[in-house]
Structures are given as C-alpha cells and as structure tokens.
Amino acid sequence: GAVVSQHPSRVICKSGTSVKIECRSLDFQATTMFWYRQFPKQSLMLMATSNEGSKATYEQGVEKDKFLINHASLTLSTLTVTSAHPEDSSFYICSAREFGSLGQSSEQFFGPGTRLTVL
Amino acid sequence: AQSVTQLGSHVSVSEGALVLLRCNYSSSVPPYLFWYVQYPNQGLQLLLKYTSAATLVKGINGFEAEFKKSETSFHLTKPSAHMSDAAEYFCAVSEGRSQGNLIFGKGTKLSVKP
Numbered sequence: 001g002a003v004v005s006q007h008p009s010r011v012i013c014k015s016g017t018s019v020k021i022e023c024r025s026l027d028f029q030a031t032t033m034f035w036y037r038q039f040p041k042q043s044l045m046l047m048a049t050s051n052e053g054s055k056a057t058y059e060q061g062v063e064k065d066k067f068l069i070n071h072a073s074l075t076l077s078t079l080t081v082t083s084a085h086p087e088d089s090s091f092y093i094c095s096a097r098e099f100g101s102l103g104q105s106s107e108q109f110f111g112p113g114t115r116l117t118v119l
Numbered sequence: 120a121q122s123v124t125q126l127g128s129h130v131s132v133s134e135g136a137l138v139l140l141r142c143n144y145s146s147s148v149p150p151y152l153f154w155y156v157q158y159p160n161q162g163l164q165l166l167l168k169y170t171s172a173a174t175l176v177k178g179i180n181g182f183e184a185e186f187k188k189s190e191t192s193f194h195l196t197k198p199s200a201h202m203s204d205a206a207e208y209f210c211a212v213s214e215g216r217s218q219g220n221l222i223f224g225k226g227t228k229l230s231v232k233p
Contacts, residue, residue: 020163041228042226043223043224043225093162110162
C-alpha cells in the first residue's frame with residue numbers, strides 16, 4: 001500500500017511555543033489530506049480536511065487560528081499548533097488520499113502519528 | 120448522518136481462541152466499511168474493507184468481516200487469536216462511492232492471554 005510519513009514522531013515543547021508537524025505522501029500524490037487528533041484511550045477525531053492549493057475545512061469546534069494547516073503541494077501538508085498549551089498535548093495523526101483517473105476517491109492511508117507533549 | 124458503534128471497549132481472549140469484535144453502523148446511503156488496527160504509539164493500519172462487492176471480506180493477518188445489511192453490522196473475526204493480535208481495533212464508515220470522511224467508532228482494545 002501507499003506510504004505516508006509524519007515528522008517528527010515525538011515532540012516536547014514549552015507552553016506558548018509553536019510546533020509544526022509534517023505529513024508526506026511518499027509514493028503517491030495526495031489531493032486530500034486529513035488531520036486527526038486522538039486522546040488517550042479514545043478514537044480519532046477529525047480536525048480538518050485539506051485539499052491541495054486551497055484552504056482547509058475545519059470541523060466544528062476546532063480553532064482554525066490555533067491549528068494552522070497548509071497543503072502547499074500534492075505530497076506535503078503541515079499542521080502548526082500555535083501557542084501550544086498543555087491541553088493541546090495529544091497524538092496527532094494525518095492521512096492522505098488520492099483520486100483515481102476516473103475521478104473516484106481512494107482509501108485513506110494513515111501516517112504513524114506524532115506525539116505532542118506541551119509542558 | 121453516519122455513525123459507528125463498537126460494542127465492548129475491551130475484549131480479552133486466550134491465545135488460540137476465537138476473536139469477535141463487534142461493529143454496528145448507521146448510514147443513510149450505501150456505506151463503505153473499514154476495520155483498522157492500531158498498535159501502541161503508531162498510526163492506523165487497514166485490516167480490511169467492504170466496498171459493496173462480496174459481503175464476506177478477508178483481510179490481513181487472518182482477519183475477516185461479514186457485512187450484514189439486515190443487521191447493520193460488520194463484525195470482525197479471527198478463528199485463532201495470536202499474542203501479536205493484541206492491539207486497538209477501530210471500525211469506520213464512509214459514504215459509498217464518494218468515500219467521504221471516515222467516521223470512526225470508539226475502538227476496542229483486544230488483549231490476548233497466553
């Protein structure tokens with residue numbers, strides 16, 4: 001299957017700083033990328049959907065000014081957590097999806113996740 | 120609106136025993152259904168998916184699931200559990216052909232006892 005990478009895999013930062021997480025599709029062009037957040041022992045909650053070259057669509061309750069998403073190319077999307085606070089500590093997972101030649105969407109391929117700890 | 124319910128947040132089986140993880144869905148359109156596995160501190164790996172073809176779907180690592188429209192269920196089974204199957208399992212649904220956003224269940228943690 002297709003491979004999606006995330007960097008960094010783990011980050012610890014001080015409260016008030018900003019953290020950038022990268023999501024890359026390594027062997028396919030991802031027209032759409034998704035960002036999820038997972039709290040301990042809970043399911044994945046979709047934060048936002050980004051399409052290459054356009055603004056991200058955020059889910060209800062997700063602060064767009066706090067979680068900045070950029071999808072500047074077909075293989076890279078970034079999530080920046082601005083002015084991070086301890087409550088932002090979580091496991092962030094991205095996924096990527098490509099569209100087939102007939103315009104149909106394909107399955108999502110998930111990255112390995114990034115563990116963010118804000119002190 | 121679509122939703123997924125996974126019955127049992129924690130299932131424990133003995134090694135070699137049958138694994139049964141339950142998933143019921145709600146969807147107003149023909150759904151696509153997925154089972155993912157997550158090992159600690161890792162992302163999600165697709166086990167299998169139902170996309171309106173055969174109702175009995177075989178996946179990786181010996182898992183399979185059966186789509187039952189009348190019961191709105193997509194339960195995951197494996198005849199004989201292995202220690203390496205211990206992980207978190209998520210059922211997910213998306214709208215059929217458009218394969219919109221995935222809606223995940225809350226997950227079921229599978230423990231395997233020696």
